[in-house]
Amino acid sequence: MSSSMSSCEPKMEKKKAIVGAGISGLLACKHTMEKGFNPVVFEARNGIGGVWSSTIDSTKLQTPKNYYQFSDLSWPLSVKETFPDQSQVMDYIKSYALRFGIFTQIEFNSKVVSIKNLSTNEDEVCSWELWSGTGKAFSPKGKWNVVVQDVLHPLEAPKVYQVDFVILCIGKFSDLPKIPHFEQRKGPEVFRGKVIHSMDYAAMNKIEAVEFIKDKRVTVVGFQKSALDIAAQVSKTNGVRHPCTLLFRRVQWSGSENLVRLTFRNLNRFSELMIHKPQEGLVLWLLAFLLSPLRWIFTKLIECYLRWIYPLKKYNMIPDHTFLKQIYSCMFTVLPDCFYERVEDGSLILKRSRKFCFCTTGLIIDDEVDPLETDIVIFATGYKSDEKISNIFALNYFKKCITGSSTPFYRECIHPRIPHLAIIGYSESPATLFTTELRSKWLAHFLAGKFKLPVIKEMEEDAKRWGKCMRKYSRENYKRACVSVMLQIYCNDQLCRDMGCNHMRKKWFLSEIFSPYQPADYANI
Ligand SMILES: Cc1cc2nc3c(=O)[nH]c(=O)nc-3n(C[C@H](O)[C@H](O)[C@H](O)COP(=O)(O)OP(=O)(O)OC[C@H]3O[C@@H](n4cnc5c(N)ncnc54)[C@H](O)[C@@H]3O)c2cc1C
Ligand SMILES: NC(=O)c1ccc[n+]([C@@H]2O[C@H](COP(=O)([O-])OP(=O)(O)OC[C@H]3O[C@@H](n4cnc5c(N)ncnc54)[C@H](OP(=O)(O)O)[C@@H]3O)[C@@H](O)[C@H]2O)c1
Numbered sequence: 001m002s003s004s005m006s007s008c009e010p011k012m013e014k015k016k017a018i019v020g021a022g023i024s025g026l027l028a029c030k031h032t033m034e035k036g037f038n039p040v041v042f043e044a045r046n047g048i049g050g051v052w053s054s055t056i057d058s059t060k061l062q063t064p065k066n067y068y069q070f071s072d073l074s075w076p077l078s079v080k081e082t083f084p085d086q087s088q089v090m091d092y093i094k095s096y097a098l099r100f101g102i103f104t105q106i107e108f109n110s111k112v113v114s115i116k117n118l119s120t121n122e123d124e125v126c127s128w129e130l131w132s133g134t135g136k137a138f139s140p141k142g143k144w145n146v147v148v149q150d151v152l153h154p155l156e157a158p159k160v161y162q163v164d165f166v167i168l169c170i171g172k173f174s175d176l177p178k179i180p181h182f183e184q185r186k187g188p189e190v191f192r193g194k195v196i197h198s199m200d201y202a203a204m205n206k207i208e209a210v211e212f213i214k215d216k217r218v219t220v221v222g223f224q225k226s227a228l229d230i231a232a233q234v235s236k237t238n239g240v241r242h243p244c245t246l247l248f249r250r251v252q253w254s255g256s257e258n259l260v261r262l263t264f265r266n267l268n269r270f271s272e273l274m275i276h277k278p279q280e281g282l283v284l285w286l287l288a289f290l291l292s293p294l295r296w297i298f299t300k301l302i303e304c305y306l307r308w309i310y311p312l313k314k315y316n317m318i319p320d321h322t323f324l325k326q327i328y329s330c331m332f333t334v335l336p337d338c339f340y341e342r343v344e345d346g347s348l349i350l351k352r353s354r355k356f357c358f359c360t361t362g363l364i365i366d367d368e369v370d371p372l373e374t375d376i377v378i379f380a381t382g383y384k385s386d387e388k389i390s391n392i393f394a395l396n397y398f399k400k401c402i403t404g405s406s407t408p409f410y411r412e413c414i415h416p417r418i419p420h421l422a423i424i425g426y427s428e429s430p431a432t433l434f435t436t437e438l439r440s441k442w443l444a445h446f447l448a449g450k451f452k453l454p455v456i457k458e459m460e461e462d463a464k465r466w467g468k469c470m471r472k473y474s475r476e477n478y479k480r481a482c483v484s485v486m487l488q489i490y491c492n493d494q495l496c497r498d499m500g501c502n503h504m505r506k507k508w509f510l511s512e513i514f515s516p517y518q519p520a521d522y523a524n525i
Contacts (some may be wrong), residue, residue, distance in 0.1 A: 042146070
């Protein structure tokens with residue numbers, strides 16, 4: 001790619017950089033290519049697939065495969081499972097990249113170390129009424145310098161590419177681990193054993209992982225999917241001789257694959273009527289109000305079911321919040337097989353704690369006198385996703401746009417004050433591929449000039465209304481970047497309307513109301 005370009009070239013010649021070749025980057029690339037663009041994808045690793053390229057051995061999809069499917073490429077018939085495993089997911093992703101000629105667009109081992117907007121300063125951005133000054137995807141003043149380091153030659157000077165639009169697809173769950181903060185002399189530095197993050201554990205191959213934990217006393221910190229999976233794996237390997245301790249501060253609802261199947265089957269327009277969405281009128285508000293008992297019955301039935309199939313009461317594992325509040329905020333995990341059987345047989349110990357710190361031989365939990373003696377601590381405590389995104393911006397003003405607010409992005413991918421840039425894959429959802437694909441289609445339409453963005457004030461108001469709605473239903477579990485399970489169709493409708501296509505995509509009225517929406521419903525947009 002040349003390092004600069006003139007401003008009078010045709011629209012489709014505009015240079016676009018996509019950062020990352022996980023699912024989001026591949027989707028952004030495919031859909032923009034379809035609109036005639038020729039993007040370059042910078043990928044720091046030497047392969048595609050992002051998080052799926054390096055997971056712990058037992059990782060499977062938590063989303064039924066029909067919802068984690070590219071709209072224009074079905075899963076191969078050989079994949080019979082509803083929840084395919086990591087290698088099946090990787091094969092599927094590779095077949096997508098091959099089928100749509102994406103590999104040739106990717107520059108592997110190319111880490112974007114920073115991006116700098118060339119012509120804008122903070123005062124100018126603040127004075128804009130329209131996004132980027134024009135409301136359009138491109139403008140002569142909208143160049144970014146993308147600084148790229150060749151990972152295989154770290155001593156070489158980075159290359160600088162000048163582009164007209166940047167699509168950040170760098171993912172949320174990798175690279176920058178979140179490790180709890182400890183007072184001086186109470187952190188890992190005083191501990192004689194080993195401390196790693198779930199990310200490092202996932203990077204080990206099967207044999208290395210078993211060798212690392214075998215016959216060791218292991219404590220896993222956290223209570224989301226990484227923590228549950230690792231704890232299950234350690235307890236299976238080490239059995240009752242060296243039980244694994246799962247240490248957590250908050251219990252979440254987690255359930256079986258059958259429950260996930262059932263929940264997804266009910267993601268239809270009728271269930272979304274139970275939620276009062278931004279800018280809906282009095283009639284729909286009244287309907288949501290009248291249907292709210294159904295919402296309550298649904299959540300109580302599921303909670304009763306989970307209490308029935310798992311010994312939650314016996315182990316004091318009933319969460320303080322309702323099941324619905326949790327799934328509104330994109331937090332639901334599938335419990336690994338035989339999880340409570342391992343708790344029953346003593347190979348897995350569940351321990352809730354408000355605070356803990358390190359000592360030489362292990363962890364001191366709350367105000368307990370005796371330490372929990374342990375050889376290895378694995379922090380499955382998540383990632384600093386906002387910091388990861390903000391770090392890539394050279395200018396402080398743009399960094400602050402990411403970390404300085406809890407308001408969601410417009411349509412979950414455009415920040416009203418960051419010009420000529422979109423972020424795909426930032427928002428979590430129960431079926432990330434599904435939500436990411438529709439946003440990629442939307443973005444490709446926007447780049448091709450099919451619609452303009454509203455004025456910045458309206459974008460900000462819209463994002464605030466959306467954030468308020470999400471807060472109302474998820475309360476203390478509110479997350480800025482989440483397309484809630486009960487608002488999938490509503491969000492898809494908005495994107496379809498922007499793109500000028502029919503948002504009612506079923507053939508019959510009854511199926512429009514009662515059948516679930518899946519990626520295949522949005523093929524050919
Ligand atoms: C183990 C695991 C299992 C999951 N399972 C599910 C599931 O079942 N269902 C679901 O809906 N979601 C799931 N998720 C969420 C998951 O994050 C998404 O489904 C999706 O795969 C994310 O894709 P992505 O492309 O947005 O990000 P990533 O997969 O993280 O890809 C980002 C890519 O960007 C590259 N990159 C990062 N920084 C740079 C840089 N500076 N320069 C160049 N390249 C860079 C990375 O190397 C990576 O290849 C899971 C996440 C994890 C961690
Ligand atoms: N498909 C799969 O099989 C699979 C496997 C792994 C991961 N994933 C996905 O990958 C994403 C990341 O999952 P993740 O489990 O790695 O991270 P995560 O969802 O961010 O969970 C982090 C966990 O660490 C806890 N935690 C954070 N800070 C802590 C602290 N200071 N002290 C104690 N506990 C702390 C959190 O507890 P609080 O709730 O108290 O904050 C939470 O339980 C999720 O979307 C997940 O679904 C999927």
